[in-house]
Amino acid sequence: MKKWRCEVCGYIYDPAVGDTEHGIKPGTDFESLPDDWTCPDCGVGKDQFKPL
């Protein structure tokens, strides 16, 4: 599964880790994240992410 990088702040979404603080389980790929999921660091939407 691909990692995605936030173009605004550089946060990297790693599907292996997920975002458990916001209810995203490890193993969730980026495409499966809810549409309203936002960058845990800076708060921008999924559209600001690019695959690595």
Place this chain on the structure above:
Amino acid sequence: MFQLKEGVYWAGYIDWNLRNFHGYSTPSGSTYNSYLIVDEKPTLIDAVKHYGFEENLARIKEIIDPAKIRYIISNHTEMDHSGTIDKLLKYCPNAEVVCSPKGAEELKKHFKSNWKFKVVNTGDVLDIGKRKLSFLLMPMVHWPDSMATYSSEDKILFPNDAFGQHYASSERYADQVGLDTVWLEAAKYYANIVLPYGSQVLKVLEAAAKLDFDCIAPSHGLIWRRKQDIEKILSLYKRWASHETDNRVTIVYDTMWKSTEMMANKLFQGLDMANIPVKLMNLQVSQLADIVTEIMYSKFVFFGTPILNNRMLPTMASLLMYIKGLKTKNRYAFTFGSYGWATVGFKEFEESIKEAGFELLREGCYLNFVPEEEELNKLQDVIALVKGKIG
């Protein structure tokens, strides 16, 4: 004219009258630090807030003719540092604006103009003559564009807002003024400006550890130069970024007819008797910026509110909204309050506290109208729980 090191000058603006920085109370005023490096290609690091322009320019003119400035480094777009760059460029027609990629985007949006930009990334080197300046991007410490400039020749780190304090003084070094106040202002600055970005701060500290510097020159307040002060501010940042806390309690409350205050006082007495350090803060008279500074240090926070129109008081809601944004972690909370006929508002109160990242020590204690002594005694349980957590 104030020289930090041979050829490196402070040319900033002292804001004696600042008492409120976008909602953050600043009883000691502040400074906007602008640094001028005189080399073959004279370079200014950061400008100042709009009303400090004349003072900034006058200080530059004392040192050199501004037309000689070749680079204006904008470490951070926020208007208290870049707000005068447009005016300054009229006096510095030969200057290029050096900033991070995000900085260039943001400056264009703020100033609607296309300056001569020189965009830099981490590790890039700017040759200004004898000195080779380098850059360290620090995204979200505390905006996406934030960066630090480093002069290896002078052994100075210019980390912009990081390690700053809102403190106005004629002295420029932290060790020249009452240090306790400086540490308090540094803590308050971290709590109000940097707290949400702990993981990014840790990355910056790691990168900074590889640099050799004996001076930290931030964009607000005093400059750190003594070895012990530099070590202390770096270790405090590490501690705060890791959300480490002290075994102490902050009781923060508001009250309508003194019932919630009675509960707050009872909790205070119990904790004090148990020799647990505790601070009592009434929302009516305490500034949010001071409350969150206390919370940053405290492992335990007790929140108290009466119910108004089936809700918590707006002062408490305002505090909780602020804390939510600051992303506090690793802290325990206890809720208490007084109500007249319905307890429904306490549910929302507890939910807000959990959303703000706190773990509730136990169910809240909510008492009807004016509490009886035996009802107040129920609050003793929670003191035992705190003792248990402290170990």
